[in-house]
Amino acid sequence: MDVEAIDHANLHIPEDGVEAAVAFYRDGLGLDVxxxxxxxxxxxxxxxxRLAPTHVVHVQPDPEFEPPSGANFDHLALTVSTDFESLKAELDAAGIEVDRELEPLGATGTNPAVYVTDPFGYTLELKVD
Structure with missing residues (x-):
């Protein structure tokens, strides 16, 4: 089997979390909904x-939503096409707090990254390409 890419991931959110999801992912991070x-x-x-031309996250409201914990979710890592200081400035302008900064090893090597948390407790690693 030759896997080419991740097509999509599924995230469950609280049933009343649609507005918060749109505000965070579209309005805050600038991603298309x-x-x-x-x-x-x-x-x-x-x-x-829409994360990239061939990658999406399906967001599904769930009446039995339980916030993620370290036991069932760690983070979703995304590479971004910007420099580190611009990334931090964009997040700051959008009112998104940076939880931590690291230079983690990933599929594309070691690059600076910031970690942010969405309104439902999911952590996103935003790694500079």
Whole structure:
């Protein structure tokens, strides 16, 4: 088997968390939110956040949502095309607090990264490309 890429990941959020998800991922991080109209009309049980041309996160409200813990989720790592100081400035301007800064080893090597937490407790590693 030759895996080419991750197509999508699924994140569950509280049933009343749609507005907070859109505010964080679209308004805060500047990512496109897709299929919100299909979700709102009941045609799909989730909507999507476009991470890159061929990568999305499906966001599904769940009445039994439990915030992630270290036992069931650590983080989602994303590479970003910007310099480190610009990344931090963008997050600051959007009112998104940086939890920590590291230079972690990942699939593309070791590069500076910041870690932020979404409104539901999911950690995102934003790693400079």
């Amino acid at each position: 897709e299929n919100l109209d299909l979700f709102e009309s009941g045609e799909k049980p989730f909507f999507s956040v």
